[in-house]
Amino acid sequence: DIVLTQTPLSLSVTPGQPASISCKSSQSLLDSDGKTHLHWFLQRPGQPPQLLIYEVSNRFSGVPDRFSGSGSGTDFTLKISRVEAEDVGVYYCLQGIQLPLTFGGGAKVEIK
Amino acid sequence: EVQLVESGGGLVQPGGSLRLSCAASGFTLSGYWMYWVRQAPGKGLVWVSRINSDGSTTNYADSVKGRFTISRDNAKNTLYLQMNSLRDEDTAVYYCARDFTWAAFDICGQGTMVTVSS
Numbered sequence: 001d002i003v004l005t006q007t008p009l010s011l012s013v014t015p016g017q018p019a020s021i022s023c024k025s026s027q028s029l030l031d032s033d034g035k036t037h038l039h040w041f042l043q044r045p046g047q048p049p050q051l052l053i054y055e056v057s058n059r060f061s062g063v064p065d066r067f068s069g070s071g072s073g074t075d076f077t078l079k080i081s082r083v084e085a086e087d088v089g090v091y092y093c094l095q096g097i098q099l100p101l102t103f104g105g106g107a108k109v110e111i112k
Numbered sequence: 113e114v115q116l117v118e119s120g121g122g123l124v125q126p127g128g129s130l131r132l133s134c135a136a137s138g139f140t141l142s143g144y145w146m147y148w149v150r151q152a153p154g155k156g157l158v159w160v161s162r163i164n165s166d167g168s169t170t171n172y173a174d175s176v177k178g179r180f181t182i183s184r185d186n187a188k189n190t191l192y193l194q195m196n197s198l199r200d201e202d203t204a205v206y207y208c209a210r211d212f213t214w215a216a217f218d219i220c221g222q223g224t225m226v227t228v229s230s
Contacts, residue, residue, distance in 0.1 A: 031214075039216040041157075048207050048223055049149075049157060054216035092157055096215030100173050101147075101159040 002027050002095050004104035013083040014112045021107045023093035025074040030097075037096035040069055040078045043106075044089040052091075053078065085111055114138035114219055116191075116208050121224030128198050132224055134191040134208030139219075142166070142186035145211035148193050150204035151223075160206070161193065162215075176202075198228045 003026040013019045029038045040053040051060045053069035056076060066081040080087055088111055093104040120132040134146070148160040161172045161182040170182050181194040191208050205225050209217035 035214070037214040037216075039214075043157070048220040050220065051212065051216055051218050054213055060212075060216075060218065090156075094157075094215060096213075099171050101162070101215050103157045103159070106156045 001100055002029075002098055002102050004093050004095055004102055006091075006093060006104035006107045008107060009105070010108040010110065012110045012112050013080075015084060016082050019080045019083050019087075019109060021078045021091050021109075023071075023076045023078070023104050025076070025095060027098070028073045029076075029095050030073060036072065038071070038076050039094045039096065041092045041094060042087070042089050043092065044086075047089075049092060080109075083109070083111070087111075116210065116219055116221035118206060118208055118221045118224035121206065121226045123227045123229065124198055125230050126199060126228055128228070129194070129196045130198065130226060132193040132195065132206055132208075132226070134193075134221060136189045136191070136210075139210075140186075141184065141189045141191065146182075146184065146191045147209045147211065147215070147217055148182060148191075149207045149209055149217075149220075150202075150226075151207070152201075152204045155204075158204075159215075162211075163191070195226070198226075200228050202226060203228045 005024045007022045029036045041049040043049040057069045090106040117135045147162045163182045179197045183192045205223040207223045210219040212218035
């Protein structure tokens with residue numbers, strides 16, 4: 001199974017400041033079609049997960065441009081350029097290249 | 113409005129069965145791969161199962177293989193998860209989700225709680 005390791009487990013951020021979350025994969029997520037099947041989700045408290053970023057760096061419809069994704073192969077990063085109060089929750093990465101599909105353990109973002 | 117609504121959760125004894133349903137509205141289910149994902153209380157997200165658009169291909173996590181069955185009725189615009197031989201560790205909120213691309217699911221229901229306890 002592909003293991004996704006997210007760091008840090010939690011972070012407390014002052015509004016307006018940046019935040020960064022890492023997701024490291026135990027195997028390359030680059031597919032033969034040239035796409036890398038690594039996605040990012042946010043789960044706000046009491047809510048289902050919502051898609052933020054797909055295939056490393058593509059913002060999903062309606063996602064603010066303060067969210068960005070980068071990386072390749074096995075190392076990926078989600079960045080929030082200026083954290084807002086509504087960004088509170090747990091962020092998960094997910095790999096879609098190999099079964100079983102696996103999520104990272106999550107990174108909890110809180111506001112200072 | 114495009115949405116998914118799960119139902120069928122509840123309290124069941126170990127060894128028992130439940131069938132979860134996921135009703136789609138605002139879109140045609142037949143055009144999409146679909147997923148079940150679960151989340152135990154206070155824990156992270158875990159993939160459970162997936163099914164292709166016409167129901168001919170299904171996949172399961174090892175933890176549920178042989179006990180759970182995913183299916184769909186595209187005419188009813190509904191996805192199902194039949195859960196048999198339930199265990200304490202199956203206790204979780206179960207979400208159904210619609211595939212956008214390669215497991216990046218774009219629509220997720222509010223979830224239905226399954227509690228396995230004697």
